[in-house]
Amino acid sequence: MGNPAVLLAPGVVRIPTLGDFINSFAFTDSDGSVTLVDCGLKRAPARIVAGLAHIGKHPYDVTRIILTHAHPDHAGGARGMLNATGLAGVESHEADAAYLRQGSPPRRDTSTTSGRVFERLPQSDFSAVPVATELKDGDIIPVAGGMRVVHTPGHTPGHVSLLHASSGVLITGDSIFNIASRRTWPLAGFCTSYAQSKATAARLADLEYGIAAFTHGPEIRDRARDRIRDFLRTKSDHG
Numbered sequence: 001m002g003n004p005a006v007l008l009a010p011g012v013v014r015i016p017t018l019g020d021f022i023n024s025f026a027f028t029d030s031d032g033s034v035t036l037v038d039c040g041l042k043r044a045p046a047r048i049v050a051g052l053a054h055i056g057k058h059p060y061d062v063t064r065i066i067l068t069h070a071h072p073d074h075a076g077g078a079r080g081m082l083n084a085t086g087l088a089g090v091e092s093h094e095a096d097a098a099y100l101r102q103g104s105p106p107r108r109d110t111s112t113t114s115g116r117v118f119e120r121l122p123q124s125d126f127s128a129v130p131v132a133t134e135l136k137d138g139d140i141i142p143v144a145g146g147m148r149v150v151h152t153p154g155h156t157p158g159h160v161s162l163l164h165a166s167s168g169v170l171i172t173g174d175s176i177f178n179i180a181s182r183r184t185w186p187l188a189g190f191c192t193s194y195a196q197s198k199a200t201a202a203r204l205a206d207l208e209y210g211i212a213a214f215t216h217g218p219e220i221r222d223r224a225r226d227r228i229r230d231f232l233r234t235k236s237d238h239g
Ligand SMILES: [Zn+2]
Pocket: 071, 073, 074, 174, 215, 216
């Protein structure tokens, strides 16, 4: 088992919940409160609690849980983390709120082969959770100086990336993966609209950040913005 929490910037850690393949993030505010981003699979809460303990935090210190989107590898542990923290609900983009409240992901892109295959499999449901706050594009969530909601729909209708300007950390969410040291698109069959997901990822090229953090894969600290822009420039038109 690797490091339970990886420091990205002062007050910002990545918490690996399935090796580096599925990540949560914790942001600590000046008053000691913690904002958690994503909750991994259903069994991830034990890893998240261990990651919090590694930075001297208890689940009761968590005052906000933000979900980048309504998929079981991000929302699956949300019910468990609500129970552990005592919070009443999560925060998500308004376009994914209904899926979180019903505990089932949005439909898959049946214009792709993998989407047609996956659509026939049993739906990968997760425990329904209340959504206490619905987010919109451009919202600034009051997390340690402000976290900007960047709506990047396509992977799901309400998928968001998150820009924490004061630490220079961008969380791409599932708009871009970083697996085996390579930037890739999410798997087409798991997107609601693969084409839209690739198109809206272009928004990330315009943002200012020093560290690119991924819900799938380890972060990039060196020339992060250039490398994201290189990926978007070479991959956006095709494939
Ligand atoms: Zn995912």
